[in-house]
Amino acid sequence: MDLKPFFITTPIYYINSTPHVGHAYTQIAADARARFERLRGREVYFLTGTDENALKVARAAQAQGRDPLGFCDELAQAFQDVWQTLNISYDDFIRTTEERHRQPVIEVVQRLWDGGFLELGTYSGWYSVPDETFFRPEEVVERDGNHYLANPSEDQTKGPLEWTEAVGHFFKLSNFSDQLLKIYADAPERLRPQSRRNETLRFIESGLFDTSISRAQDWGIPLPSGVPESEGKVVYVWFPDALLNYATAPGYLADDERFKRIWPPDLQLMSKDIFTRFHATLWPALLLALGLELPRELFAHGFWTVNGSKIAKRDPETIVEPIEFSTQIAQSAGNAEIRVGVDALRYYSLREVGFGSDGDFSTTGCVTRYNSDLANGLGNLFQRGAVMLHNYFGGRVPATTFSDSSWLDEFKSRQAKVENSYETLDFSGALTEVWEVVAMANRWIEEEKPWAKAKDGDLDAVAVLLNKLLLVCQWVAVCTFPAIPSSAERIWAALGRSEPMNWANALQPFEEGHQTPPPTPIFPRANLKTFEQIENAALQVRAQKIKEQDMQNQTEQNGTPIQTPAAIPEAIAPVDAEAPEPTYISIDDFAKVQLRVGKVIEAERIPKADKLLRLQVDLGYEKRQILAGIAQHYTPEEMLGRSVVIVANLAPRTMRGYESQGMLLAASDDSGKLALVNPGDVSAGAVVR
């Protein structure tokens, strides 16, 4: 076996809010694998942390009149508190504002420059502060003198963009395509699951672009002074800053001996949205540039919807805060300790869907699973055996010889299956296997009818059964420990075991006379109705909070013109179809637009474009090629010979490989109806004004 510690990572989390069930999922999965490795006796280095150098974080702090670092301290602590409550056994928690991270990042940028992996370039464009991203001109629309993202996704900004021009330092990512493809070609285990691997290969094959790694900002890790044009610039938050945490934490460029012992990561987990671009492409390219070994396995898990809907901060029904939720379950289970609810959450997360697929996190589904699998299945099984042991034998293990021990072999082979499932991150499969055993043991009791045998005085037979049950419970405790550690430990203790649990002692026999403590239920049953009441009450509180926050945000944004000089209220207020507020322009402004009448002399569809027609338009004094997005309203035949009004002095632009030298005027309403402006009977080239 490999002597190197098993190095496992989660992403470092962007601290814009407290952790939700999505964050918790990655943590739980990583924790399960880490605990599994430790259980098998392997040293583990389990790394997680927070990403704190985003400009948005600094501005959020400033908006509250607070010191950014203090703001981060608080949120980073909140993350750690949640992880501790969820029993996440991380070995290291790195914050990107720490010196042990900042220093090596600065040095890495210098090395990249010295090694010729960076080059200077200029770029300019519409920049979004919250997203820390430049957008291409075609992604941007103008409204009321401000520029906005044309089709912002759920988590992209709806606010105005800032025009930014700067000298940038570009990482020559394009140089690494071939190398990466070669590495990935015959190593399917490096990128999992298979579907993500395919996606990544296609992404790289489609061509990589050099990427700017510097930003002119006052928050973040500064560029080293040995790099030209470094003044006033910080490192892009993703590259190499955030990604490099995986190397700085184990001691890269700081503690060579430690780093050499731990590197490379054996398993890096993340959700699918940051897999392809960042972890499977940029990150290994960075490592290649630095001459470091690549991670052995990258694994992308899927997304959760919550109660059937996409997670949205503004939809209270989709926000599941792990601690609050665990508390709710525990409360509805006869006010049990929170760790009971935590294990319900952990169990459900790992059991409900295959790791790697998307799934739906149903809060009542979780409670139902808790009741059926944990309380009725495992908990009750343990209770039956333990109570009988106390009733018939005073809690002391009776002497036994097994006439047939073939069932022990079966357990060994089942444990091997469970082991293999954990190794391949098939948590659902591992737990399914264990619960087959739970069902089987419940059947044993049914078949043996120990209560009847006890009545008949056949205590020997009862002793055999109870010994088997004890071993089953012990076996289950070991096998489920990675998934539900606190419950497994409670079972372990309830069996009277005090030595450390490990993978090899799952089937260790119980000595005659071994004393077990008086039994209490491991998983008290939850009352679904009670849970729903508690959940509903919390939901209303949350909805109220969101309302208040919205109002607060509005007033805050009105009061702080730092990032966005104007027009935020207009941007946020719902668009009123009636009576648009007039914004006057001068006659000179209008004169800048040259409108002409033209006659369509050719018209055809563009292949693979469902909205575009390619037109040749005669302006009298010249011919123009114009692309118009009207294919869903006009056929090429209808267009032929038609008179149209065109904007004649619009800057040309290429679409779909064709240059468009102007624009057709058309009217459209909210229902999507579109009609071309008809100039009537004037000759081609006539001026419109």
Added chain:
RNA sequence: GGCGGAGUAGCUCAGUGGUUAGAGCACCGGCUUCAUAAGCCGUAGGUCGAGGGUUCAAAUCCCCCCUCCGCUACCA
């Protein structure tokens, strides 16, 4: 439009050429009383999205279509 994923029991899903398509939950009936209104057994429930094809044999392979989800692209 392109690329990818998905469509199987009321619900959540497993099942990549081979009996009569499975599991869990929910439902219904029976048994049981050691146990947490827990356990066990059983019934019922499916034209495997539609259609076509290959095959002795198709949920599974091929073609075409429909629906949903994600990413992405052209209204200058």
